[in-house]
Amino acid sequence: MPDSFDCVVLGAGPAGSAAATLVAEAGFKTLLLEREKMPRFHIGESLMPETYWPLKRLGVLDQLKASSHPIKQSVQFVSPKGQASTPFYFQQHDPRECSQTWQVFRDEFDHMLFKNAAAKGADCRDETRVVEVLFENNSSRACGVRIVSPEGTHEEIDSSVVIDATGQQSLIAHRLGIRNEDPNMRKSSIWTYYQGAERDPGIDAGATIILLTENKQAWFWFIPLSGDITSIGVVGNSDYLFKGRGKPATIFEEELRRCPALSERLVAACRSEDFHVAREFSYKASQAAGDGWVLVGDAYGFIDPVYSSGVYFALKTAELAADCVIEGLRQNDTSANQLGSWAEQFDAAANLVRKLIAAFYTDGFSFGKFIKAHPEHLGNLTDLLIGRIFHPEANRIFQDMDPWIAEAVLSEKI
Numbered sequence: 504m505p506d507s508f509d510c511v512v513l514g515a516g517p518a519g520s521a522a523a524t525l526v527a528e529a530g531f532k533t534l535l536l537e538r539e540k541m542p543r544f545h546i547g548e549s550l551m552p553e554t555y556w557p558l559k560r561l562g563v564l565d566q567l568k569a570s571s572h573p574i575k576q577s578v579q580f581v582s583p584k585g586q587a588s589t590p591f592y593f594q595q596h597d598p599r600e601c602s603q604t605w606q607v608f609r610d611e612f613d614h615m616l617f618k619n620a621a622a623k624g625a626d627c628r629d630e631t632r633v634v635e636v637l638f639e640n641n642s643s644r645a646c647g648v649r650i651v652s653p654e655g656t657h658e659e660i661d662s663s664v665v666i667d668a669t670g671q672q673s674l675i676a677h678r679l680g681i682r683n684e685d686p687n688m689r690k691s692s693i694w695t696y697y698q699g700a701e702r703d704p705g706i707d708a709g710a711t712i713i714l715l716t717e718n719k720q721a722w723f724w725f726i727p728l729s730g731d732i733t734s735i736g737v738v739g740n741s742d743y744l745f746k747g748r749g750k751p752a753t754i755f756e757e758e759l760r761r762c763p764a765l766s767e768r769l770v771a772a773c774r775s776e777d778f779h780v781a782r783e784f785s786y787k788a789s790q791a792a793g794d795g796w797v798l799v800g801d802a803y804g805f806i807d808p809v810y811s812s813g814v815y816f817a818l819k820t821a822e823l824a825a826d827c828v829i830e831g832l833r834q835n836d837t838s839a840n841q842l843g844s845w846a847e848q849f850d851a852a853a854n855l856v857r858k859l860i861a862a863f864y865t866d867g868f869s870f871g872k873f874i875k876a877h878p879e880h881l882g883n884l885t886d887l888l889i890g891r892i893f894h895p896e897a898n899r900i901f902q903d904m905d906p907w908i909a910e911a912v913l914s915e916k917i
């Protein structure tokens with residue numbers, strides 16, 4: 504007889520562990536499956552302050568407060584000419600504990616969430632790969648998974664609900680052909696770690712810095728981590744970054760030379776990690792749920808790393824979807840409508856970040872100039888950078904910003 508669960512969660516990134524924690528905590532028999540051995544390396548170290556609320560609900564804030572993860576109080580942008588913006592200080596805008604966050608090594612952070620899921624009652628298994636999601640009599644209703652255990656044996660597991668949190672792997676969306684890449688966001692990235700990079704003093708020591716290169720074709724992130732390690736990565740259009748340019752190390756060094764404001768910070772630093780590459784990471788599934796299944800985190804979609812929204816979206820979609828799964832299991836309704844009823848509200852909110860990202864990539868649009876002309880929107884913009892996208896006023900800035908972007912797009916075309 505196959506093992507049987509109320510809910511099986513595929514992938515133990517932040518989305519999977521969060522969803523498994525909440526469904527298990529509600530009293531349902533929950534299985535969390537991860538193909539890697541935990542802890543495992545992952546990109547995405549800079550959190551958005553709004554992760555505070557899901558992390559609070561998961562009960563891990565005290566662990567984070569006691570950790571050595573640097574505290575992120577702000578984000579700062581550096582122009583192609585090397586001019587640094589005034590940092591967007593989250594607490595200056597709203598002096599509450601939830602207006603700051605952490606810069607985390609993802610192996611530690613994700614492992615903490617994985618162990619938390621186990622502590623809250625989920626059956627958590629790493630080194631267990633899901634090879635297939637099973638559908639009832641070849642219908643569109645998911646009914647379980649086929650896995651390969653750490654010993655290499657194939658097993659089938661029955662489940663009333665399957666939550667896909669497999670990240671960029673996006674198991675269900677791939678299988679159903681509903682994963683749509685964004686043709687306007689064909690970006691890729693090369694990143695590594697440095698030991699001893701120069702940080703700003705005081706409250707700026709944990710800031711994320713986004714630096715554009717001189718030719719405006721790429722940008723770097725600078726994310727300070729514990730142990731004097733800094734995560735540094737470059738993002739650009741895939742063709743620009745990789746076509747005819749040699750190895751990732753060569754490309755990274757070339758781009759670094761185009762970013763003196765960053766290379767100055769690395770004069771006394773040494774690289775402490777290999778180069779990693781992520782290609783074409785922007786996509787979205789056209790459907791969040793079907794009968795018996797739901798997508799969360801990157802398995803549902805990923806926009807772009809520039810505002811560090813990935814982990815927040817992973818936790819938030821997990822929380823929203825888990826509540827629908829819990830309600831569905833209680834009411835014996837695991838239909839697509841029930842499991843995906845959170846998605847419309849989430850999509851509308853995420854769209855604000857999408858618009859902010861489009862503005863960042865619009866040549867000729869300057870946040871600095873816009874805020875100078877509209878200082879009344881500084882608070883609203885800082886709110887968006889914090890991740891406060893779910894309140895009715897969150898879109899206020901766009902009433903004035905949309906015409907600026909339209910004009911910049913028009914002048915790009917002339």
Ligand SMILES: Cc1cc2nc3c(=O)[nH]c(=O)nc-3n(C[C@H](O)[C@H](O)[C@H](O)COP(=O)(O)OP(=O)(O)OC[C@H]3O[C@@H](n4cnc5c(N)ncnc54)[C@H](O)[C@@H]3O)c2cc1C
Nearest residue numbers: 514516517518538547549633669670800801808813814817
């Ligand atoms: C270049 C780049 C930079 C980024 N920087 C940031 C940042 O600074 N801040 C931020 O918040 N986000 C960042 N992100 C995004 C962030 O990495 C993701 O949004 C986040 O990890 C999503 O979490 P998740 O739980 O959905 O997926 P993941 O964290 O990817 O977890 C998915 C898990 O599923 C497992 N899995 C996959 N397939 C299977 C299978 N078949 N069986 C079992 N397990 C499986 C994987 O091993 C993995 O552990 C960045 C992304 C990119 C590409």
